[in-house]
Amino acid sequence: MESISRKTFIRNSGLLLAGGILTGKPETSVSSKPHTGNGSHSAKKWTLKNVRLETGFIYRDDEVTATQTGLFRIEIEDGKIKAVLPNDPKADATDARGHLMLPAFRDMHIHLDKTFYGGPWKARLAKNRTVKDMIAFEQKTLPELLKTSAYRAGKLIGLLQSKGTNFARSHVNIEPTSGLQSLKNLQKAIEDKKGTFGAELVAFPQHGIFYSHSEQWMKDAATMDIDFIGGLDPNAIDGSVEKQIDFIVQLALDHRKGIDIHLHEGGEPGLRTVEYLTQKVIENPALAGKTFLSHCFVLARLEKAKLEETAEKLAHARVGVISTIPFGGTIMPIPTLYRYGVNVMTGNDSIVDHWNTFGTGSVLQKANLMAQLYGQSTELELSRCLKLATGDILPLDDKGRQQWPKAGDDASVVLVDASCSAEAVARISPVTALVHQGNLVFKNNTHKS
Structure with a gap:
């Protein structure tokens, strides 16, 4: 086989899905073949349901006291987030079981x-x-x-x-x-x-x-x-x-x-x-x-x-x-x-x-x-600390406006058993799944909500 560079491998890789804590089967592509070295099978597109996303901050006397979240359905195709949709618990989709989705680390x-x-x-x-x-x-x-x-x-x-x-x-x-x-x-x-x-x-x-x-x-x-x-x-x-x-x-x-x-x-x-x-x-x-x-x-x-x-x-x-x-x-x-x-x-x-x-x-x-x-212990401060792990990508901006994920974003995400970013940082919440450019590559077999 002709030798190609590491970057070319990463750029041209198809979408892989490994079994995991997530349940449900993604839609497989036609004539797809497994990639060597990981035992996963390819998929063209798939959907996650019951995905927890942050939607805003909750204030009391002008102070952020909590983070508001909701459950959504995420469509993934060709390594990108295709759409962020209202949740449908009955959808034929991979079940995220209410875990919080964050940018991959x-x-x-x-x-x-x-x-x-x-x-x-x-x-x-x-x-x-x-x-x-x-x-x-x-x-x-x-x-x-x-x-x-x-x-x-x-x-x-x-x-x-x-x-x-x-x-x-x-x-x-x-x-x-x-x-x-x-x-x-x-x-x-x-x-x-x-x-x-x-x-x-x-x-x-x-x-x-x-x-x-x-x-x-x-x-x-x-x-x-x-x-x-x-x-x-x-x-x-x-x-x-x-x-x-x-x-x-x-x-x-x-x-x-x-x-x-x-x-x-x-x-x-x-x-x-x-x-x-x-x-x-x-x-x-x-x-x-x-x-x-x-x-x-x-x-x-x-x-x-x-x-x-x-x-x-x-x-x-x-x-x-x-x-x-x-x-x-x-x-x-x-x-x-x-x-x-x-x-x-x-x-x-x-x-x-x-x-x-x-x-x-x-x-x-x-x-x-x-x-x-640095004593960053409030809800707002903890949520801002997440950017150190994600390369400056945060679900909410400083005013609580949702800025991630959006259609067209890279489908590299992590699911954690946490209610919000602040809790994830404060408790170093367990990682339950990792998706890299649309490929489900890690799942936690032992963790239960």
Whole structure:
């Protein structure tokens, strides 16, 4: 069979339906064939009934005290929501059983290519190792991890789907030890999930671009099916903020890619990285809206005036921040970033690997954590926190007007056992089903309302 790219697989995939907590049978298409790797059958169009949607806010003395919902019927065709109709409990349709429908979740910072998940339990190494210590450790252990990385990536994608996530941005190691093999293994795992999961990839020089002499590997990766050029602590790892960022920016421009740089450094080097990258984006408008700083812990340590000045510059340049919502001694100033219009997203980062022992795979949990850290506990505040998990898509706008779903929207949705968005965030409500571009790809066999 002729080889086609990951994006082509995702774009051209037919509609799949897996059995699930939902009951009823979708209308199957003529001459449809199963897609390999998921055991599902194709369907042209189908309908959901008894779907709970948010319709507005309930006010008392000008304060939002509750969320109004209703039951609806949703027609899905060719991966899109065809119509949102009044409910008909007697309709010959798949029964959502009154569960709340929300936009599918998006994990925007994860490392699918290196994980212990899917294998025997193993905790991370002892603490107090520097990034360079971990680079040395990876150089010894990656050859063994690569033997099963495609399998484990697939298992990890399955975990994300079970938590309502249908899309991820994954960083993937590009360095002399792995060469391009980690990328190829991950692309295979994603291909095996075609039609059920979407992804974009970051070529990530985990061992430093110049520190590990990864320049040519990064140039080779940029010609492959990746979406972003990554980086890592330019000053601490490569010894120069300007040298690393200049390389990344030029590579991104040459190959029309985005940029996503890991920045853990604080102090003057961290701030200089933020400011230098921001200036580069202003000088190269093609990178606006396609450039991100992951972690960016330096923002958590800036004085108020400097933070607000920096947030304003990030928003103006359209440079986003992707935070895993750390707590303890590093609480990120996310409310300030939102206030200035910075694009903020989240992800699980490392899940059960040699960097991190923890990780549930749930970005809804990240929204819950954000709500707790910043005291977002009212009905309105909790409902707004959902946007961290959905990529800024909310069923209701700030005034309570329904804005999602509408005919023509992508049919990538999650069903949760909750009465409204606020409850879903506050209780990290159970995911009962996930639909990706019209394909029912996950169902919870055990959960009962």
